[in-house]
Amino acid sequence: MPELPEVEAVTRKLRVASPWAEIVATGQFRPTTATGLERAIGLRVEGASRRGKHILLSLSGGPVVRVHLKMTGNLVVIPDVRLRTATVRAWLALNDGRGIVLEDPRALGRLTFHETIDGLFDDLGPEPFSAEFTAQHFVAEAQRTKKPIKLLLMEQRAVVGLGNIYAAEALFQAGIHPAKPSNEISVVRLKRLRGHIVDVLTAALDSAIAAYEQPGAFTEGENFPVAVYGREGEACWRCRAAIRRMPQGGRSTYYCPKCQR
DNA sequence: AGTCACCTGATT
DNA sequence: AATCAGGTGACT
Numbered sequence: 001m002p003e004l005p006e007v008e009a010v011t012r013k014l015r016v017a018s019p020w021a022e023i024v025a026t027g028q029f030r031p032t033t034a035t036g037l038e039r040a041i042g043l044r045v046e047g048a049s050r051r052g053k054h055i056l057l058s059l060s061g062g063p064v065v066r067v068h069l070k071m072t073g074n075l076v077v078i079p080d081v082r083l084r085t086a087t088v089r090a091w092l093a094l095n096d097g098r099g100i101v102l103e104d105p106r107a108l109g110r111l112t113f114h115e116t117i118d119g120l121f122d123d124l125g126p127e128p129f130s131a132e133f134t135a136q137h138f139v140a141e142a143q144r145t146k147k148p149i150k151l152l153l154m155e156q157r158a159v160v161g162l163g164n165i166y167a168a169e170a171l172f173q174a175g176i177h178p179a180k181p182s183n184e185i186s187v188v189r190l191k192r193l194r195g196h197i198v199d200v201l202t203a204a205l206d207s208a209i210a211a212y213e214q215p216g217a218f219t220e221g222e223n224f225p226v227a228v229y230g231r232e233g234e235a236c237w238r239c240r241a242a243i244r245r246m247p248q249g250g251r252s253t254y255y256c257p258k259c260q261r
Numbered sequence: 262a263g264t265c266a267c268c269t270g271a272t273t
Numbered sequence: 274a275a276t277c278a279g280g281t282g283a284c285t
Binding site: 032070071072087104105106107108147249250 | 262263264265267268269270
């Protein structure tokens with residue numbers, strides 16, 4: 001599911017389940033799924049927030065449970081923790097009978113308990129919707145490296161929240177070739193790209209929230225209209241050239257060879 | 262700096 | 274049987 005917009009939608013949906021209760025038990029499908037979870041027992045859940053693609057459950061007294069959904073995870077509240085579906089990989093049982101559960105068919109998602117939030121996100125770049133995501137910061141990060149711009153966007157350092165879909169979409173909107181060395185892109189184009197990142201994530205957040213409102217309809221996946229992602233061979237919306245797929249960093253990058261130089 | 266392992270399921 | 278998948282660490 002998740003790049004930043006989907007993680008944000010999941011987090012907002014979680015918050016609807018407040019007021020929270022005390023954690024009375026925890027469990028996991030495999031030892032690698034969660035670490036230190038049992039230390040959360042006896043603490044109250046006090047809130048849910050997001051940083052980059054991470055979800056944070058804040059607990060009474062200061063500890064947190066950090067959740068990463070990876071490729072296919074979803075974090076939801078179920079009314080009865082005993083009634084878990086087959087793909088629930090980890091759970092926090094609350095003293096009102098409910099459960100906060102990680103559903104994740106692919107089982108790559110992770111939960112980790114931390115005594116404090118301090119230092120947890122030191123390696124993460126600025127939030128795209130925050131005042132810290134300045135053109136100055138973004139340009140400086142790009143100029144530090146010759147790595148392809150698409151990889152820079154996915155590193156969570158120049159900015160957090162972009163994944164394979166929205167990185168490709170932002171680059172299409174900006175008319176920049178995904179393999180272009182970051183430090184060879186003009187300042188003007190970098191500033192334009194920064195704006196498109198914000199725009200793409202904003203539009204994607206809107207559709208992710210809409211998707212999560214519809215009960216039953218599109219609870220999985222989102223309905224953001226992609227221009228290039230997954231459209232290999234199709235005609236570009238702008239110039240009709242055939243969209244291409246190329247490997248980059250072990251993933252598929254989609255782009256328009258004519259619109260993106 | 263680039264590749265690969267981590268997982269399971271859907272599609273070719 | 275092989276390839277691919279909205280992510281990220283941990284390796285060469």
